[in-house]
Amino acid sequence: MSQNKTEYLSTCPPPLFECTNISICRGGTKVLDSLNLVIPNGEHVAILGPNGSGKSTLIKVLMKEIYPVQDEKYHCCKVFGKEQWHVFDLRAHFGIVSNDLQFTFTRSITGKEVMLSGFFSSIGLFNHKVTSEMEKKVYEVARFLNIESHLTRCISDLSSGEARRLIIGRALVHQPQVLILDEPTSSLDLHALHTLRKYLRKIAISGVTIILVTHQIHDIIPEINRIIMMKNGNLFSDGCKDSLLTSTNISQLFDIPITVKEENGYYYASGY
Numbered sequence: 334m335s336q337n338k339t340e341y342l343s344t345c346p347p348p349l350f351e352c353t354n355i356s357i358c359r360g361g362t363k364v365l366d367s368l369n370l371v372i373p374n375g376e377h378v379a380i381l382g383p384n385g386s387g388k389s390t391l392i393k394v395l396m397k398e399i400y401p402v403q404d405e406k407y408h409c410c411k412v413f414g415k416e417q418w419h420v421f422d423l424r425a426h427f428g429i430v431s432n433d434l435q436f437t438f439t440r441s442i443t444g445k446e447v448m449l450s451g452f453f454s455s456i457g458l459f460n461h462k463v464t465s466e467m468e469k470k471v472y473e474v475a476r477f478l479n480i481e482s483h484l485t486r487c488i489s490d491l492s493s494g495e496a497r498r499l500i501i502g503r504a505l506v507h508q509p510q511v512l513i514l515d516e517p518t519s520s521l522d523l524h525a526l527h528t529l530r531k532y533l534r535k536i537a538i539s540g541v542t543i544i545l546v547t548h549q550i551h552d553i554i555p556e557i558n559r560i561i562m563m564k565n566g567n568l569f570s571d572g573c574k575d576s577l578l579t580s581t582n583i584s585q586l587f588d589i590p591i592t593v594k595e596e597n598g599y600y601y602a603s604g605y
């Protein structure tokens with residue numbers, strides 16, 4: 334017997350993120366303006382735009398770190414179908430990788446401690462109780478990312494690329510549904526970039542949803558098909574990679590002439 338539409342919709346999982354007419358003010362200025370967006374659960378996306386376009390602000394809205402203005406236009410801002418979240422419950426669904434996070438690990442702690450801290454959303458272990466299951470999971474994720482040798486080393490002694498993979502490991506230990514990567518390749522050399530891409534592809538294929546925030550089109554791994562382009566706090570374009578990553582679009586997005594080329598599923602910008 335075929336399902337009717339109402340039955341079908343009631344069995345569909347809610348989108349990962351859904352917002353209608355949301356605006357964000359920071360320091361008295363509107364930095365997101367009447368944004369409408371739906372990101373289905375399980376869809377890998379890249380959020381692409383110039384500096385200051387509102388990408389990180391959008392991630393803060395998604396993580397319920399900041400809230401939309403409750404003006405007359407506001408309609409909804411839901412994560413996994415819910416407006417209200419206890420922040421720790423919400424964080425359990427996400428793993429976050431950012432430069433800011435990496436640079437908060439300034440103390441001399443080992444790679445293993447860094448990864449274990451992912452279970453507690455903390456920047457060290459402090460008095461948290463580490464179980465044998467947690468330790469097991471750390472070794473499993475370290476094997477997956479090929480960073481077992483980093484576990485006994487101090488994070489301060491690792492190169493940027495090595496530390497970045499450790500931070501990714503930290504983001505994955507609690508088995509999040511979604512991995513948010515905010516400018517993950519900044520400060521990495523070509524070899525580290527190559528290695529990171531390889532592991533990001535492996536993670537995407539493993540079933541973890543990737544949300545990549547970047548201003549570099551070469552960061553976009555082939556598994557990501559949808560591009561959300563932001564400019565001046567607005568949605569500039571939203572659609573599939575093949576139609577959006579063109580020289581004309583990217584030139585308009587960054588306000589300079591840019592030539593875009595595709596090679597083996599990756600896109601590259603030149604001529605600027």
Ligand SMILES: Nc1ncnc2c1ncn2[C@@H]1O[C@H](COP(=O)(O)OP(=O)(O)OP(=O)(O)O)[C@@H](O)[C@H]1O
Binds near residue numbers: 387391
């Ligand atoms: N706490 C704040 N107070 C005032 N303005 C802010 C604050 N946080 C962000 N902004 C402003 O909001 C705008 C969007 O910032 P956001 O960090 O979201 O941009 P972005 O696209 O992530 O940029 P980048 O690529 O440089 O990281 C910028 O103009 C920024 O100056």
